[in-house]
Amino acid sequence: MISNHYDWVPGGPPPLIKRHSEVKHSLLRSYLVDYFLTLVSSPAQDRIKLTIVDGFCGGGCYVNGAGERVPGSPLVILNAMREAQAKVMDLQQRRKEIHFDVELVCIDESADAIAYLRGELDAQGYGHALHSGSVKLHCGTFAKLAPQIVQRATERSPRSGRAIFVLDQYGYKAVPQSALALIFRTLPSAEVILTFNVDALINYLSPGTLSAFERRTGFTGAVTAADLDRGTRGPGWRHHIQSSLYSTITGSSGADFFTPFFIRPERGHGDFWLLHLSKHWKARDVMAQAHWQHHNHFGHYGPPGLDMLRTGYAAVINRESSPQATFQFDDVARAASTDAMLAQIPRKLAARPNGIPFGEFFLSHINSTPATMKMVEASVLELVRAKEIQVVDTVGAIRSVRTSLRPNHIIRLPSQKSFAFI
Ligand SMILES: C[S@@+](CC[C@H](N)C(=O)[O-])C[C@H]1O[C@@H](n2cnc3c(N)ncnc32)[C@H](O)[C@@H]1O
Known part of the structure:
Protein backbone atom coordinates (compact mmCIF):
# COMPACT_ATOMS: atom_id res chain seq x y z
CA MET A 1 0.00 0.00 0.00
CA HIS A 300 20.28 10.57 -10.54
CA TYR A 301 22.58 7.75 -9.56
CA GLY A 302 25.80 7.42 -11.44
CA PRO A 303 28.73 9.43 -12.66
CA PRO A 304 28.65 12.94 -14.15
CA GLY A 305 29.65 13.76 -17.70
CA LEU A 306 28.52 12.04 -20.85
CA ASP A 307 28.22 8.46 -19.68
CA MET A 308 25.94 8.46 -16.68
CA LEU A 309 24.00 5.50 -18.04
CA ARG A 310 26.91 3.63 -19.53
CA THR A 311 26.32 0.73 -17.16
CA GLY A 312 22.59 1.19 -16.97
CA TYR A 313 20.51 3.36 -14.72
CA ALA A 314 21.74 3.38 -11.15
CA ALA A 315 24.03 0.48 -11.79
CA VAL A 316 27.10 2.11 -10.32
CA ILE A 317 27.67 0.95 -6.79
CA ASN A 318 30.67 1.31 -4.55
CA ARG A 319 32.59 -1.37 -2.65
CA GLU A 320 29.99 -1.45 0.11
CA SER A 321 27.40 -2.27 -2.55
CA SER A 322 25.49 0.88 -1.81
CA PRO A 323 24.63 3.47 -4.44
CA GLN A 324 27.23 6.11 -5.17
CA ALA A 325 26.57 9.52 -3.74
CA THR A 326 23.70 10.81 -5.83
CA PHE A 327 24.23 13.45 -8.42
CA GLN A 328 22.30 16.50 -7.23
CA PHE A 329 22.17 18.90 -10.21
CA ASP A 330 23.88 21.53 -8.10
CA ASP A 331 27.05 23.59 -8.57
CA VAL A 332 29.18 20.65 -7.45
CA ALA A 333 27.50 18.43 -10.02
CA ARG A 334 27.89 21.10 -12.69
CA ALA A 335 31.62 21.38 -12.02
CA ALA A 336 31.99 17.58 -11.92
CA SER A 337 30.11 17.30 -15.23
CA THR A 338 32.37 19.86 -16.86
CA ASP A 339 35.52 18.12 -15.58
CA ALA A 340 34.26 14.74 -16.73
CA MET A 341 33.36 16.09 -20.18
CA LEU A 342 36.72 17.82 -20.62
CA ALA A 343 38.33 14.40 -20.20
CA GLN A 344 35.70 12.35 -22.07
CA ILE A 345 35.20 14.45 -25.20
CA PRO A 346 38.78 14.12 -26.55
CA ARG A 347 38.71 10.36 -25.81
CA LYS A 348 35.49 9.99 -27.75
CA LEU A 349 36.80 12.07 -30.65
CA ALA A 350 39.88 9.85 -30.81
CA ALA A 351 37.59 7.17 -32.23
CA ARG A 352 36.46 9.60 -34.99
CA PRO A 353 39.63 10.69 -36.84
CA ASN A 354 37.52 12.50 -39.46
CA GLY A 355 35.55 14.29 -36.79
CA ILE A 356 31.82 14.37 -36.19
CA PRO A 357 29.25 17.17 -36.57
CA PHE A 358 28.63 18.71 -33.14
CA GLY A 359 24.86 18.10 -33.42
CA GLU A 360 25.42 14.41 -34.11
CA PHE A 361 27.93 14.15 -31.28
CA PHE A 362 25.47 15.67 -28.81
CA LEU A 363 22.56 13.50 -29.96
CA SER A 364 24.62 10.34 -29.65
CA HIS A 365 25.01 11.08 -25.91
CA ILE A 366 21.80 12.90 -25.07
CA ASN A 367 20.02 10.02 -23.33
CA SER A 368 22.98 9.22 -21.16
CA THR A 369 24.06 12.60 -19.87
CA PRO A 370 22.61 14.96 -17.28
CA ALA A 371 24.22 17.83 -19.24
CA THR A 372 22.23 20.12 -21.52
CA MET A 373 23.32 20.98 -25.05
CA LYS A 374 24.63 24.35 -23.80
CA MET A 375 26.78 22.61 -21.20
CA VAL A 376 28.26 20.17 -23.73
CA GLU A 377 28.84 23.07 -26.12
CA ALA A 378 30.63 25.05 -23.37
CA SER A 379 32.96 22.10 -22.69
CA VAL A 380 33.74 21.65 -26.38
CA LEU A 381 34.49 25.36 -26.72
CA GLU A 382 36.78 25.23 -23.69
CA LEU A 383 38.69 22.41 -25.39
CA VAL A 384 38.78 24.43 -28.64
CA ARG A 385 40.29 27.41 -26.80
CA ALA A 386 42.85 25.09 -25.21
CA LYS A 387 43.64 23.82 -28.74
CA GLU A 388 42.66 20.28 -27.73
CA ILE A 389 39.92 20.23 -30.36
CA GLN A 390 39.54 21.78 -33.79
CA VAL A 391 36.36 22.94 -35.46
CA VAL A 392 36.25 22.49 -39.24
CA ASP A 393 33.60 23.09 -41.86
CA THR A 394 32.23 20.49 -44.25
CA VAL A 395 35.17 20.90 -46.65
CA GLY A 396 37.75 20.52 -43.87
CA ALA A 397 38.72 24.21 -43.49
CA ILE A 398 39.51 25.18 -39.90
CA ARG A 399 36.93 27.55 -38.42
CA SER A 400 37.81 30.04 -35.75
CA VAL A 401 34.90 29.40 -33.44
CA ARG A 402 34.96 30.92 -29.96
CA THR A 403 31.49 31.50 -28.60
CA SER A 404 28.97 29.16 -30.17
CA LEU A 405 28.81 26.02 -32.24
CA ARG A 406 26.42 25.14 -35.01
CA PRO A 407 25.09 21.57 -35.27
CA ASN A 408 26.94 21.10 -38.57
CA HIS A 409 30.31 22.31 -37.26
CA ILE A 410 32.61 19.31 -37.35
CA ILE A 411 34.61 18.76 -34.18
CA ARG A 412 37.76 16.66 -34.24
CA LEU A 413 41.13 16.23 -32.59
CA PRO A 414 43.98 18.17 -34.19
CA SER A 415 45.63 15.69 -36.59
CA GLN A 416 48.84 15.25 -34.53
CA LYS A 417 46.72 14.27 -31.51
CA SER A 418 44.59 11.67 -33.23
CA PHE A 419 46.70 8.79 -31.99
CA ALA A 420 47.27 10.07 -28.48
CA PHE A 421 44.44 8.01 -26.96
CA ILE A 422 44.73 4.82 -28.96
C1 LIG B 1 -1.00 11.84 -6.99
S1 LIG B 1 -2.70 12.22 -7.16
C2 LIG B 1 -2.69 13.43 -8.40
C3 LIG B 1 -2.25 14.74 -8.02
C4 LIG B 1 -2.32 15.76 -9.10
N1 LIG B 1 -1.68 15.32 -10.34
C5 LIG B 1 -1.59 16.99 -8.60
O1 LIG B 1 -0.36 17.05 -8.78
O2 LIG B 1 -2.22 17.88 -8.03
C6 LIG B 1 -3.29 10.89 -8.09
C7 LIG B 1 -4.74 11.01 -8.57
O3 LIG B 1 -4.95 9.97 -9.49
C8 LIG B 1 -6.25 9.44 -9.31
N2 LIG B 1 -6.19 8.08 -9.87
C9 LIG B 1 -5.76 6.93 -9.27
N3 LIG B 1 -5.77 5.92 -10.17
C10 LIG B 1 -6.20 6.44 -11.36
C11 LIG B 1 -6.37 5.92 -12.66
N4 LIG B 1 -6.11 4.64 -12.92
N5 LIG B 1 -6.77 6.74 -13.65
C12 LIG B 1 -7.02 8.06 -13.39
N6 LIG B 1 -6.90 8.60 -12.15
C13 LIG B 1 -6.48 7.82 -11.16
C14 LIG B 1 -6.51 9.54 -7.83
O4 LIG B 1 -7.90 9.62 -7.59
C15 LIG B 1 -5.78 10.85 -7.47
O5 LIG B 1 -6.66 11.94 -7.53
Whole structure:
Protein backbone atom coordinates (compact mmCIF):
# COMPACT_ATOMS: atom_id res chain seq x y z
CA MET A 1 0.00 0.00 0.00
CA ILE A 2 1.45 3.36 -0.96
CA SER A 3 1.02 5.84 1.84
CA ASN A 4 0.89 9.06 -0.15
CA HIS A 5 -2.76 9.14 -1.23
CA TYR A 6 -4.72 12.36 -1.29
CA ASP A 7 -8.45 12.71 -0.69
CA TRP A 8 -10.61 15.49 -2.00
CA VAL A 9 -14.07 15.57 -0.40
CA PRO A 10 -16.47 18.01 -2.09
CA GLY A 11 -17.30 20.80 0.34
CA GLY A 12 -14.43 19.76 2.65
CA PRO A 13 -11.01 21.36 3.17
CA PRO A 14 -8.28 20.54 0.63
CA PRO A 15 -5.72 17.87 1.59
CA LEU A 16 -2.32 18.79 2.98
CA ILE A 17 0.25 18.83 0.17
CA LYS A 18 3.31 16.61 0.50
CA ARG A 19 6.72 18.11 -0.11
CA HIS A 20 7.40 15.90 -3.12
CA SER A 21 4.20 17.08 -4.80
CA GLU A 22 5.30 20.71 -4.33
CA VAL A 23 8.61 19.79 -5.97
CA LYS A 24 6.82 18.15 -8.90
CA HIS A 25 4.60 21.21 -9.31
CA SER A 26 7.49 23.65 -9.43
CA LEU A 27 9.28 21.48 -12.00
CA LEU A 28 6.08 21.19 -14.07
CA ARG A 29 5.49 24.96 -13.96
CA SER A 30 9.02 25.84 -14.95
CA TYR A 31 9.14 23.16 -17.66
CA LEU A 32 5.86 24.34 -19.20
CA VAL A 33 6.88 28.00 -19.18
CA ASP A 34 10.16 27.10 -20.95
CA TYR A 35 8.29 24.77 -23.31
CA PHE A 36 5.97 27.59 -24.44
CA LEU A 37 8.85 30.05 -24.76
CA THR A 38 10.70 27.52 -26.95
CA LEU A 39 7.62 26.91 -29.10
CA VAL A 40 6.97 30.61 -29.66
CA SER A 41 10.43 31.48 -30.83
CA SER A 42 9.39 34.04 -33.44
CA PRO A 43 7.57 37.34 -32.83
CA ALA A 44 5.76 36.72 -36.13
CA GLN A 45 3.95 33.71 -34.66
CA ASP A 46 0.48 34.57 -33.42
CA ARG A 47 -0.86 31.18 -32.31
CA ILE A 48 0.21 27.79 -31.02
CA LYS A 49 -2.04 24.80 -30.77
CA LEU A 50 -1.65 21.78 -28.54
CA THR A 51 -3.45 19.46 -26.14
CA ILE A 52 -2.36 18.97 -22.55
CA VAL A 53 -3.63 15.88 -20.77
CA ASP A 54 -3.52 15.75 -16.98
CA GLY A 55 -4.22 12.02 -16.69
CA PHE A 56 -4.29 11.82 -12.86
CA CYS A 57 -5.46 15.35 -12.15
CA GLY A 58 -6.69 15.24 -8.55
CA GLY A 59 -8.93 17.94 -7.04
CA GLY A 60 -6.89 20.98 -8.11
CA CYS A 61 -6.15 22.39 -4.67
CA TYR A 62 -4.15 21.65 -1.51
CA VAL A 63 -3.19 23.39 1.66
CA ASN A 64 0.49 23.71 2.52
CA GLY A 65 2.32 23.51 5.85
CA ALA A 66 1.77 27.25 6.41
CA GLY A 67 -1.99 26.79 6.00
CA GLU A 68 -2.10 28.49 2.58
CA ARG A 69 -4.12 27.15 -0.34
CA VAL A 70 -1.86 26.05 -3.19
CA PRO A 71 -2.84 24.87 -6.67
CA GLY A 72 -2.96 21.25 -7.83
CA SER A 73 -1.58 20.19 -11.20
CA PRO A 74 -4.48 21.39 -13.45
CA LEU A 75 -4.17 24.90 -11.99
CA VAL A 76 -0.37 24.72 -12.12
CA ILE A 77 -0.71 24.05 -15.86
CA LEU A 78 -3.21 26.88 -16.44
CA ASN A 79 -1.12 29.32 -14.39
CA ALA A 80 2.03 28.30 -16.30
CA MET A 81 0.25 29.14 -19.55
CA ARG A 82 -0.64 32.60 -18.26
CA GLU A 83 2.92 33.16 -17.06
CA ALA A 84 4.38 32.02 -20.39
CA GLN A 85 1.99 34.27 -22.33
CA ALA A 86 3.08 37.29 -20.29
CA LYS A 87 6.75 36.37 -20.72
CA VAL A 88 6.42 35.95 -24.49
CA MET A 89 4.77 39.38 -24.76
CA ASP A 90 7.51 40.94 -22.65
CA LEU A 91 10.59 39.17 -24.04
CA GLN A 92 9.56 39.66 -27.65
CA GLN A 93 8.27 43.20 -27.05
CA ARG A 94 5.14 42.23 -28.94
CA ARG A 95 2.27 44.40 -29.95
CA LYS A 96 0.36 41.48 -31.36
CA GLU A 97 -1.20 39.06 -28.80
CA ILE A 98 -0.03 35.46 -28.83
CA HIS A 99 -2.94 33.02 -28.69
CA PHE A 100 -2.39 29.73 -26.87
CA ASP A 101 -4.97 27.43 -28.38
CA VAL A 102 -4.65 24.77 -25.69
CA GLU A 103 -7.21 22.18 -24.70
CA LEU A 104 -6.57 20.90 -21.18
CA VAL A 105 -8.05 17.45 -20.61
CA CYS A 106 -8.27 16.42 -16.95
CA ILE A 107 -8.89 12.79 -15.99
CA ASP A 108 -9.37 11.25 -12.58
CA GLU A 109 -10.98 7.99 -11.57
CA SER A 110 -12.41 9.63 -8.47
CA ALA A 111 -15.74 11.43 -9.02
CA ASP A 112 -15.06 13.39 -5.82
CA ALA A 113 -11.71 14.66 -7.14
CA ILE A 114 -13.38 15.74 -10.40
CA ALA A 115 -16.19 17.51 -8.51
CA TYR A 116 -13.61 19.25 -6.29
CA LEU A 117 -11.63 20.33 -9.33
CA ARG A 118 -14.75 21.73 -11.02
CA GLY A 119 -15.43 23.89 -7.96
CA GLU A 120 -11.81 25.00 -7.79
CA LEU A 121 -11.67 25.97 -11.46
CA ASP A 122 -14.84 28.02 -11.01
CA ALA A 123 -13.45 29.67 -7.90
CA GLN A 124 -10.18 30.56 -9.64
CA GLY A 125 -11.89 32.23 -12.60
CA TYR A 126 -11.70 29.33 -15.08
CA GLY A 127 -15.47 28.75 -15.23
CA HIS A 128 -15.53 30.18 -18.78
CA ALA A 129 -12.89 27.60 -19.84
CA LEU A 130 -15.10 24.77 -18.58
CA HIS A 131 -18.04 26.32 -20.39
CA SER A 132 -16.19 26.78 -23.70
CA GLY A 133 -14.63 23.29 -23.55
CA SER A 134 -11.02 24.47 -23.48
CA VAL A 135 -10.83 22.65 -20.14
CA LYS A 136 -12.50 19.23 -20.17
CA LEU A 137 -13.08 16.99 -17.17
CA HIS A 138 -13.43 13.20 -17.43
CA CYS A 139 -14.14 10.73 -14.66
CA GLY A 140 -12.53 7.37 -15.42
CA THR A 141 -9.22 5.58 -15.50
CA PHE A 142 -6.46 6.97 -17.67
CA ALA A 143 -5.72 3.60 -19.30
CA LYS A 144 -9.33 3.19 -20.44
CA LEU A 145 -9.73 6.77 -21.65
CA ALA A 146 -6.32 6.99 -23.37
CA PRO A 147 -7.49 5.87 -26.87
CA GLN A 148 -10.26 8.50 -27.07
CA ILE A 149 -8.00 11.23 -25.67
CA VAL A 150 -5.20 10.41 -28.14
CA GLN A 151 -7.78 10.46 -30.94
CA ARG A 152 -8.98 13.90 -29.80
CA ALA A 153 -5.42 15.27 -29.66
CA THR A 154 -4.83 13.93 -33.20
CA GLU A 155 -7.98 15.60 -34.51
CA ARG A 156 -6.91 18.91 -32.98
CA SER A 157 -3.37 18.81 -34.41
CA PRO A 158 -3.37 16.29 -37.27
CA ARG A 159 0.01 17.34 -38.62
CA SER A 160 2.10 18.26 -35.61
CA GLY A 161 0.41 15.88 -33.16
CA ARG A 162 1.52 18.22 -30.41
CA ALA A 163 0.47 17.04 -26.96
CA ILE A 164 1.83 16.83 -23.43
CA PHE A 165 0.67 14.05 -21.11
CA VAL A 166 1.21 14.64 -17.40
CA LEU A 167 0.78 11.16 -15.90
CA ASP A 168 1.10 11.56 -12.16
CA GLN A 169 0.06 8.10 -11.01
CA TYR A 170 0.39 7.09 -7.35
CA GLY A 171 2.30 3.89 -7.94
CA TYR A 172 3.60 2.07 -10.99
CA LYS A 173 0.77 0.19 -12.68
CA ALA A 174 -1.84 2.70 -13.88
CA VAL A 175 0.05 3.69 -17.06
CA PRO A 176 0.52 0.54 -19.16
CA GLN A 177 3.07 0.12 -21.91
CA SER A 178 0.21 -0.01 -24.45
CA ALA A 179 -0.90 3.54 -23.54
CA LEU A 180 2.64 4.94 -23.91
CA ALA A 181 3.12 3.12 -27.21
CA LEU A 182 -0.22 4.44 -28.51
CA ILE A 183 0.72 8.02 -27.61
CA PHE A 184 4.12 7.91 -29.33
CA ARG A 185 2.90 5.91 -32.34
CA THR A 186 0.05 8.34 -33.01
CA LEU A 187 1.32 11.77 -32.00
CA PRO A 188 4.66 12.78 -33.57
CA SER A 189 5.28 15.65 -31.13
CA ALA A 190 4.00 14.01 -27.97
CA GLU A 191 5.71 14.24 -24.61
CA VAL A 192 4.99 12.33 -21.44
CA ILE A 193 5.93 13.31 -17.91
CA LEU A 194 5.47 10.08 -15.97
CA THR A 195 5.64 9.51 -12.24
CA PHE A 196 6.81 5.98 -11.51
CA ASN A 197 7.21 4.85 -7.93
CA VAL A 198 10.13 2.56 -8.52
CA ASP A 199 10.94 1.75 -4.90
CA ALA A 200 7.33 0.83 -4.14
CA LEU A 201 7.38 -1.51 -7.14
CA ILE A 202 10.60 -3.18 -6.07
CA ASN A 203 9.21 -3.64 -2.55
CA TYR A 204 6.06 -5.22 -3.98
CA LEU A 205 7.70 -7.51 -6.53
CA SER A 206 8.37 -11.12 -5.62
CA PRO A 207 8.57 -14.29 -7.69
CA GLY A 208 4.83 -14.67 -6.89
CA THR A 209 3.71 -11.14 -7.90
CA LEU A 210 5.89 -10.63 -10.96
CA SER A 211 3.50 -12.07 -13.54
CA ALA A 212 0.55 -10.04 -12.17
CA PHE A 213 2.64 -6.85 -12.61
CA GLU A 214 3.64 -7.87 -16.14
CA ARG A 215 0.08 -8.74 -17.16
CA ARG A 216 -1.26 -5.49 -15.77
CA THR A 217 1.36 -3.17 -17.28
CA GLY A 218 2.79 -4.96 -20.31
CA PHE A 219 6.32 -4.16 -19.05
CA THR A 220 7.56 -7.68 -19.55
CA GLY A 221 11.00 -9.23 -19.30
CA ALA A 222 12.66 -6.47 -17.27
CA VAL A 223 12.82 -8.56 -14.14
CA THR A 224 13.10 -12.32 -13.71
CA ALA A 225 11.94 -14.45 -10.80
CA ALA A 226 15.62 -15.24 -10.17
CA ASP A 227 16.37 -11.49 -9.76
CA LEU A 228 13.78 -11.41 -6.98
CA ASP A 229 14.63 -14.62 -5.20
CA ARG A 230 15.74 -13.65 -1.68
CA GLY A 231 17.93 -16.71 -1.42
CA THR A 232 20.06 -15.95 -4.47
CA ARG A 233 19.96 -12.22 -5.14
CA GLY A 234 23.33 -10.51 -5.25
CA PRO A 235 24.44 -7.25 -3.62
CA GLY A 236 23.45 -4.92 -6.44
CA TRP A 237 20.07 -6.52 -7.15
CA ARG A 238 17.99 -3.40 -6.46
CA HIS A 239 20.04 -1.29 -8.86
CA HIS A 240 20.08 -4.02 -11.44
CA ILE A 241 16.26 -4.11 -11.36
CA GLN A 242 16.04 -0.31 -11.62
CA SER A 243 18.36 -0.30 -14.57
CA SER A 244 16.53 -3.04 -16.36
CA LEU A 245 13.08 -1.55 -15.66
CA TYR A 246 14.24 1.81 -16.91
CA SER A 247 15.45 0.30 -20.17
CA THR A 248 12.23 -1.67 -20.61
CA ILE A 249 9.93 1.28 -19.95
CA THR A 250 11.81 3.72 -22.16
CA GLY A 251 12.66 1.16 -24.85
CA SER A 252 9.09 -0.08 -25.25
CA SER A 253 7.45 3.36 -25.07
CA GLY A 254 8.18 4.41 -28.64
CA ALA A 255 9.82 7.65 -27.45
CA ASP A 256 13.32 8.53 -28.60
CA PHE A 257 14.56 10.84 -25.84
CA PHE A 258 14.41 10.44 -22.07
CA THR A 259 15.42 11.91 -18.74
CA PRO A 260 15.66 9.34 -15.96
CA PHE A 261 15.92 11.53 -12.90
CA PHE A 262 14.32 10.76 -9.57
CA ILE A 263 12.83 12.55 -6.60
CA ARG A 264 13.62 11.35 -3.10
CA PRO A 265 10.57 12.16 -0.96
CA GLU A 266 10.66 13.10 2.69
CA ARG A 267 10.75 10.50 5.44
CA GLY A 268 12.02 7.59 3.44
CA HIS A 269 8.93 6.92 1.32
CA GLY A 270 11.23 5.62 -1.37
CA ASP A 271 12.51 7.15 -4.58
CA PHE A 272 10.28 7.68 -7.53
CA TRP A 273 11.16 8.54 -11.04
CA LEU A 274 9.88 11.53 -12.87
CA LEU A 275 10.51 10.23 -16.37
CA HIS A 276 10.25 12.59 -19.29
CA LEU A 277 9.74 10.85 -22.63
CA SER A 278 9.64 12.63 -25.96
CA LYS A 279 10.20 12.34 -29.69
CA HIS A 280 12.32 15.46 -29.98
CA TRP A 281 15.75 16.20 -28.54
CA LYS A 282 14.87 19.82 -27.85
CA ALA A 283 12.09 18.78 -25.47
CA ARG A 284 14.57 16.62 -23.60
CA ASP A 285 17.01 19.48 -23.43
CA VAL A 286 14.38 21.86 -22.01
CA MET A 287 13.50 19.24 -19.35
CA ALA A 288 17.17 18.75 -18.44
CA GLN A 289 17.45 22.55 -17.99
CA ALA A 290 14.44 22.46 -15.65
CA HIS A 291 16.16 19.78 -13.56
CA TRP A 292 19.26 21.97 -13.20
CA GLN A 293 17.00 24.81 -12.03
CA HIS A 294 15.39 22.58 -9.38
CA HIS A 295 18.56 20.94 -8.25
CA ASN A 296 17.68 20.69 -4.58
CA HIS A 297 15.22 17.90 -5.10
CA PHE A 298 16.29 15.91 -8.11
CA GLY A 299 19.06 13.46 -8.55
CA HIS A 300 20.28 10.57 -10.54
CA TYR A 301 22.58 7.75 -9.56
CA GLY A 302 25.80 7.42 -11.44
CA PRO A 303 28.73 9.43 -12.66
CA PRO A 304 28.65 12.94 -14.15
CA GLY A 305 29.65 13.76 -17.70
CA LEU A 306 28.52 12.04 -20.85
CA ASP A 307 28.22 8.46 -19.68
CA MET A 308 25.94 8.46 -16.68
CA LEU A 309 24.00 5.50 -18.04
CA ARG A 310 26.91 3.63 -19.53
CA THR A 311 26.32 0.73 -17.16
CA GLY A 312 22.59 1.19 -16.97
CA TYR A 313 20.51 3.36 -14.72
CA ALA A 314 21.74 3.38 -11.15
CA ALA A 315 24.03 0.48 -11.79
CA VAL A 316 27.10 2.11 -10.32
CA ILE A 317 27.67 0.95 -6.79
CA ASN A 318 30.67 1.31 -4.55
CA ARG A 319 32.59 -1.37 -2.65
CA GLU A 320 29.99 -1.45 0.11
CA SER A 321 27.40 -2.27 -2.55
CA SER A 322 25.49 0.88 -1.81
CA PRO A 323 24.63 3.47 -4.44
CA GLN A 324 27.23 6.11 -5.17
CA ALA A 325 26.57 9.52 -3.74
CA THR A 326 23.70 10.81 -5.83
CA PHE A 327 24.23 13.45 -8.42
CA GLN A 328 22.30 16.50 -7.23
CA PHE A 329 22.17 18.90 -10.21
CA ASP A 330 23.88 21.53 -8.10
CA ASP A 331 27.05 23.59 -8.57
CA VAL A 332 29.18 20.65 -7.45
CA ALA A 333 27.50 18.43 -10.02
CA ARG A 334 27.89 21.10 -12.69
CA ALA A 335 31.62 21.38 -12.02
CA ALA A 336 31.99 17.58 -11.92
CA SER A 337 30.11 17.30 -15.23
CA THR A 338 32.37 19.86 -16.86
CA ASP A 339 35.52 18.12 -15.58
CA ALA A 340 34.26 14.74 -16.73
CA MET A 341 33.36 16.09 -20.18
CA LEU A 342 36.72 17.82 -20.62
CA ALA A 343 38.33 14.40 -20.20
CA GLN A 344 35.70 12.35 -22.07
CA ILE A 345 35.20 14.45 -25.20
CA PRO A 346 38.78 14.12 -26.55
CA ARG A 347 38.71 10.36 -25.81
CA LYS A 348 35.49 9.99 -27.75
CA LEU A 349 36.80 12.07 -30.65
CA ALA A 350 39.88 9.85 -30.81
CA ALA A 351 37.59 7.17 -32.23
CA ARG A 352 36.46 9.60 -34.99
CA PRO A 353 39.63 10.69 -36.84
CA ASN A 354 37.52 12.50 -39.46
CA GLY A 355 35.55 14.29 -36.79
CA ILE A 356 31.82 14.37 -36.19
CA PRO A 357 29.25 17.17 -36.57
CA PHE A 358 28.63 18.71 -33.14
CA GLY A 359 24.86 18.10 -33.42
CA GLU A 360 25.42 14.41 -34.11
CA PHE A 361 27.93 14.15 -31.28
CA PHE A 362 25.47 15.67 -28.81
CA LEU A 363 22.56 13.50 -29.96
CA SER A 364 24.62 10.34 -29.65
CA HIS A 365 25.01 11.08 -25.91
CA ILE A 366 21.80 12.90 -25.07
CA ASN A 367 20.02 10.02 -23.33
CA SER A 368 22.98 9.22 -21.16
CA THR A 369 24.06 12.60 -19.87
CA PRO A 370 22.61 14.96 -17.28
CA ALA A 371 24.22 17.83 -19.24
CA THR A 372 22.23 20.12 -21.52
CA MET A 373 23.32 20.98 -25.05
CA LYS A 374 24.63 24.35 -23.80
CA MET A 375 26.78 22.61 -21.20
CA VAL A 376 28.26 20.17 -23.73
CA GLU A 377 28.84 23.07 -26.12
CA ALA A 378 30.63 25.05 -23.37
CA SER A 379 32.96 22.10 -22.69
CA VAL A 380 33.74 21.65 -26.38
CA LEU A 381 34.49 25.36 -26.72
CA GLU A 382 36.78 25.23 -23.69
CA LEU A 383 38.69 22.41 -25.39
CA VAL A 384 38.78 24.43 -28.64
CA ARG A 385 40.29 27.41 -26.80
CA ALA A 386 42.85 25.09 -25.21
CA LYS A 387 43.64 23.82 -28.74
CA GLU A 388 42.66 20.28 -27.73
CA ILE A 389 39.92 20.23 -30.36
CA GLN A 390 39.54 21.78 -33.79
CA VAL A 391 36.36 22.94 -35.46
CA VAL A 392 36.25 22.49 -39.24
CA ASP A 393 33.60 23.09 -41.86
CA THR A 394 32.23 20.49 -44.25
CA VAL A 395 35.17 20.90 -46.65
CA GLY A 396 37.75 20.52 -43.87
CA ALA A 397 38.72 24.21 -43.49
CA ILE A 398 39.51 25.18 -39.90
CA ARG A 399 36.93 27.55 -38.42
CA SER A 400 37.81 30.04 -35.75
CA VAL A 401 34.90 29.40 -33.44
CA ARG A 402 34.96 30.92 -29.96
CA THR A 403 31.49 31.50 -28.60
CA SER A 404 28.97 29.16 -30.17
CA LEU A 405 28.81 26.02 -32.24
CA ARG A 406 26.42 25.14 -35.01
CA PRO A 407 25.09 21.57 -35.27
CA ASN A 408 26.94 21.10 -38.57
CA HIS A 409 30.31 22.31 -37.26
CA ILE A 410 32.61 19.31 -37.35
CA ILE A 411 34.61 18.76 -34.18
CA ARG A 412 37.76 16.66 -34.24
CA LEU A 413 41.13 16.23 -32.59
CA PRO A 414 43.98 18.17 -34.19
CA SER A 415 45.63 15.69 -36.59
CA GLN A 416 48.84 15.25 -34.53
CA LYS A 417 46.72 14.27 -31.51
CA SER A 418 44.59 11.67 -33.23
CA PHE A 419 46.70 8.79 -31.99
CA ALA A 420 47.27 10.07 -28.48
CA PHE A 421 44.44 8.01 -26.96
CA ILE A 422 44.73 4.82 -28.96
C1 LIG B 1 -1.00 11.84 -6.99
S1 LIG B 1 -2.70 12.22 -7.16
C2 LIG B 1 -2.69 13.43 -8.40
C3 LIG B 1 -2.25 14.74 -8.02
C4 LIG B 1 -2.32 15.76 -9.10
N1 LIG B 1 -1.68 15.32 -10.34
C5 LIG B 1 -1.59 16.99 -8.60
O1 LIG B 1 -0.36 17.05 -8.78
O2 LIG B 1 -2.22 17.88 -8.03
C6 LIG B 1 -3.29 10.89 -8.09
C7 LIG B 1 -4.74 11.01 -8.57
O3 LIG B 1 -4.95 9.97 -9.49
C8 LIG B 1 -6.25 9.44 -9.31
N2 LIG B 1 -6.19 8.08 -9.87
C9 LIG B 1 -5.76 6.93 -9.27
N3 LIG B 1 -5.77 5.92 -10.17
C10 LIG B 1 -6.20 6.44 -11.36
C11 LIG B 1 -6.37 5.92 -12.66
N4 LIG B 1 -6.11 4.64 -12.92
N5 LIG B 1 -6.77 6.74 -13.65
C12 LIG B 1 -7.02 8.06 -13.39
N6 LIG B 1 -6.90 8.60 -12.15
C13 LIG B 1 -6.48 7.82 -11.16
C14 LIG B 1 -6.51 9.54 -7.83
O4 LIG B 1 -7.90 9.62 -7.59
C15 LIG B 1 -5.78 10.85 -7.47
O5 LIG B 1 -6.66 11.94 -7.53
